[in-house]
Amino acid sequence: MIRAISYRNMTSRGELYFGQFRLRHQEFIDRQHYDVHSFNGMEFDEYDTLASVYLVYTEDDKNVLGVSRLTPTHLGCMLADHWPDLVEDHSLLHDPKVWEGTRFCIDKNLPAGQRRAICHKLACAYVEFGLANEIRKIVGLMPTLILRSVFERSGVSLDRLGPVQEIGAHARIQAAAIDINRDQLRNVNATTGISGVLDLDEAIVGPVGAETEQCAA
Numbered sequence: 001m002i003r004a005i006s007y008r009n010m011t012s013r014g015e016l017y018f019g020q021f022r023l024r025h026q027e028f029i030d031r032q033h034y035d036v037h038s039f040n041g042m043e044f045d046e047y048d049t050l051a052s053v054y055l056v057y058t059e060d061d062k063n064v065l066g067v068s069r070l071t072p073t074h075l076g077c078m079l080a081d082h083w084p085d086l087v088e089d090h091s092l093l094h095d096p097k098v099w100e101g102t103r104f105c106i107d108k109n110l111p112a113g114q115r116r117a118i119c120h121k122l123a124c125a126y127v128e129f130g131l132a133n134e135i136r137k138i139v140g141l142m143p144t145l146i147l148r149s150v151f152e153r154s155g156v157s158l159d160r161l162g163p164v165q166e167i168g169a170h171a172r173i174q175a176a177a178i179d180i181n182r183d184q185l186r187n188v189n190a191t192t193g194i195s196g197v198l199d200l201d202e203a204i205v206g207p208v209g210a211e212t213e214q215c216a217a
Contacts, residue, residue, distance in 0.1 A: 002125045004063070004203040005054040018042065018057045019088055027105040030142045047102060051075040055125045055198075057106075057118050061190040066118040070138065073098045079101065079141055079175060086141065088163040088173045097136035101126065104142070104150070120192040123154035127188055130180030133205055137177045138148075144172045151176075152202035153190025157184060 002198055003016055010017045021042035028043050029033040049071065057066035061153055073080065073093050077100050085128035092098050104122070106115050142150075144164060151158055161175040178184065189195045 001058060001061075001199075002121055002197045003056045003058060004125075004129060004205075005056055006202075006205050007050045008053070008205060009202055013061075014056060015062055016064055017054065020046075020054050020056050020067040021056075023064045023067055023107060024103055024105060025094070026206050027108060028103075030124060031108060032171055039151040047071055047076050047078055049076055052075070053129070055122060055129065056132070057121060064107075065110060065114075066122055068104040068122055068126070070098055070099045070126075071102070072155075073100050073139070078102055079139060080212075083141060083165075083167070083175070086165060088162050091130045092137065092139055092161070092177065095136070097134070099130070099138050101138050101140040104140075104146070107188050119150045120154045120188075120194055123151050124185075124188045124192060124194055124197050126178060127156070127185045128196075128200075129203050131182070132186060132200050132203045133173050135180050137179055139175065139177045141173060142173045143170045144174050146175050148175065151178070153191075155189075157187065 003013060005013050005017050014140045021044055023042050025038055028036065029038055052069055054067045054069045055070065057065050058064055074096050077093050079087055079100060084090060087093060106118050106191055130138055140162065147158060158176040158178060158181040161177055164172050167173045
C-alpha cells in the first residue's frame with residue numbers, strides 16, 4: 001500500500017514519516033554516497049517542508065520500502081534553485097498547480113520483482129495524487145534510465161523539459177513532466193494492471209495555492 005504522509009497526518013503516521021528519512025539515508029548516503037545533510041541515520045534537506053507530501057510504500061504500516069517526495073513548486077523547487085537551465089519553460093517552476101517529485105527511492109535490498117512492482121505503484125500514486133489534488137503537472141529531474149524504466153514502463157507519458165546533461169555520477173540526466181489527467185491514469189492502469197493504490201482520504205491535502213495567497217494577504 002502507499003500512504004500519503006503530509007502535515008495532516010504526520011503525527012498519526014509518525015513511524016512512516018521518520019522511516020522515509022531513514023530509507024533515504026540508506027539509499028542516497030550509504031549506497032550512493034550523496035554529500036547531503038543527515039541526522040541520526042536520517043537524510044533531509046531544505047525541501048522537506050510543511051508543504052511536502054511523501055508517497056510512502058509499506059506492507060505493514062511500519063517499514064518503509066519506497067518513497068517519493070512531492071512539493072508544490074512555488075513553495076520550494078530544487079529544479080528552480082539548482083538546475084533552471086535544464087527547463088525551457090520556467091513558469092512551470094513557480095506554479096501552485098505544478099508540483100515537483102524528488103527523493104524517489106526504493107529499498108535496493110528487495111528482490112528485483114518486488115522493486116519493479118513498487119515502481120509501478122509509485123508511478124500510479126503520482127497520477128492518483130495529482131488528480132485528487134487538482135494538480136496540472138508533476139515535474140522532476142532524474143537519470144534518463146529511471147525516466148524510462150520507472151515511469152514510461154509503467155505507462156506514464158512524459159514531456160521532456162530540456163536538454164540531457166551530465167550531473168555528478170549520472171552521465172545522462174534530464175528534467176521531465178507528467179501531465180496529470182484521466183487518460184494518463186487509464187494508461188497506467190492498463191499497463192500495470194494496478195489501480196487505487198492511494199487512500200484518497202489521506203491523499204487530499206487541500207488547495208495549496210489558495211491557502212498560500214490567504215496567508216500572504
